[in-house]
Amino acid sequence: MSDDGLRASAPRAVVLVSGGLDSATTLALARERGFACYALSVDYGQRHRAELDAARRVASAGGAVEHRVMRVDLAGIGGSALTDAAIAVPTTPSSGIPVTYVPARNTVMLSLALGWAEVLGAAAIFVGVNAIDYSGYPDCRPEYVAAFETLARLATKAGVEGRGLSIEAPLIAWSKATVIAEGTRLGVNYRETVSCYQADEAGAACGGCDACRIRREGFLAAGIADPTRYAGAG
Amino acid sequence: MSDDGLRASAPRAVVLVSGGLDSATTLALARERGFACYALSVDYGQRHRAELDAARRVASAGGAVEHRVMRVDLAGIGGSALTDAAIAVPTTPSSGIPVTYVPARNTVMLSLALGWAEVLGAAAIFVGVNAIDYSGYPDCRPEYVAAFETLARLATKAGVEGRGLSIEAPLIAWSKATVIAEGTRLGVNYRETVSCYQADEAGAACGGCDACRIRREGFLAAGIADPTRYAGAG
Numbered sequence: 001m002s003d004d005g006l007r008a009s010a011p012r013a014v015v016l017v018s019g020g021l022d023s024a025t026t027l028a029l030a031r032e033r034g035f036a037c038y039a040l041s042v043d044y045g046q047r048h049r050a051e052l053d054a055a056r057r058v059a060s061a062g063g064a065v066e067h068r069v070m071r072v073d074l075a076g077i078g079g080s081a082l083t084d085a086a087i088a089v090p091t092t093p094s095s096g097i098p099v100t101y102v103p104a105r106n107t108v109m110l111s112l113a114l115g116w117a118e119v120l121g122a123a124a125i126f127v128g129v130n131a132i133d134y135s136g137y138p139d140c141r142p143e144y145v146a147a148f149e150t151l152a153r154l155a156t157k158a159g160v161e162g163r164g165l166s167i168e169a170p171l172i173a174w175s176k177a178t179v180i181a182e183g184t185r186l187g188v189n190y191r192e193t194v195s196c197y198q199a200d201e202a203g204a205a206c207g208g209c210d211a212c213r214i215r216r217e218g219f220l221a222a223g224i225a226d227p228t229r230y231a232g233a234g
Numbered sequence: 235m236s237d238d239g240l241r242a243s244a245p246r247a248v249v250l251v252s253g254g255l256d257s258a259t260t261l262a263l264a265r266e267r268g269f270a271c272y273a274l275s276v277d278y279g280q281r282h283r284a285e286l287d288a289a290r291r292v293a294s295a296g297g298a299v300e301h302r303v304m305r306v307d308l309a310g311i312g313g314s315a316l317t318d319a320a321i322a323v324p325t326t327p328s329s330g331i332p333v334t335y336v337p338a339r340n341t342v343m344l345s346l347a348l349g350w351a352e353v354l355g356a357a358a359i360f361v362g363v364n365a366i367d368y369s370g371y372p373d374c375r376p377e378y379v380a381a382f383e384t385l386a387r388l389a390t391k392a393g394v395e396g397r398g399l400s401i402e403a404p405l406i407a408w409s410k411a412t413v414i415a416e417g418t419r420l421g422v423n424y425r426e427t428v429s430c431y432q433a434d435e436a437g438a439a440c441g442g443c444d445a446c447r448i449r450r451e452g453f454l455a456a457g458i459a460d461p462t463r464y465a466g467a468g
Binding site for chain 1: 302304305306307308311337338339340341342344345346348349350352353372373375377378381382384385386388389390391393394
């Protein structure tokens, strides 16, 4: 069967792709499980565009059937260092819920994925949330993902008509080192991904924020060379 | 105490205001219950702008502290007669889930409300969903609203920190006649609201679509004169 033929008969999944390490790995895992993947990136008013550029590269390299970017203006409600220029991105580890938490971000992104999943007749939505490295974010916990799956079944034609729609968060209990090891096994090119909260225009990482620190420690723990492009490095 | 002083001490609520009859009534009920109301309208790529113009009038007349319009491009995913020009709006009653159903619309709107509620420290989100007149929409049922409340508590700082956040759907079990009778008691001016799926630029209703039919029958059943501006009428 041709590659197109295989895709046409495969169950569909919407995969949230931010351009970071976790979502690139999640896309690879969804493909490994046989899904025809529809990549969705949400432009929620990020400070920099490097993340969306990385998302396009990740979707393309990861074999997505289609990639869409939906814009929603979360910056308008403020409340996060990631969308509000008045709040500084911290460079030291924080306790509790960090200021980089974007209010309702995962709920908004999953809702948009749900709408597209319904139109596509998709059987699953994949999201790269991780409860271990980001334990301060309430919407990265297993009980949150389970609650969204319950909601999704009640909210949709697919649910009402008895067809399943599952929310898959394969990384949720993995360490960053496990994510990196699994992604490497599946051929993910992490040099194309951007995790940094304040990457420059070209996607080079600052090396100092929480996201950079967690990522660097992940490569170290996995025993895999860190391919990240750091600003000012060669 | 001044009106400003009362507002400052009142608990806050985000109220989803579409510009229709139900959301105007919901706003009036939230105000009656003592909330300082923050009106949120979501521009999800509607075919006409009359609905958003009506939302501005409703928010203002209903005493909202602030009114915001957030744009999200649900038209990009298609699948509904309300956002997809290729699907006709029906003029006869339909059975099952109607083609005017917008995939995940209430989930997306409630998610945006949740983000703003979190930033505001709001105690409640009010939404004018109604299970009686729109029984074909899966995301207008009580079990859907309850599932979103569960999700909201798991998704947010407020929930994690033990402060409550409730999802209020006061109209959910009311007939359209009851909605109209209650709103009339609270002084809602229904002439300013637009329910029609295909209102003209000036907000005049077609008189023929499902939404117009349900609205007209509601005024009739409530024994209240229908103030709706119909296209072609005086």
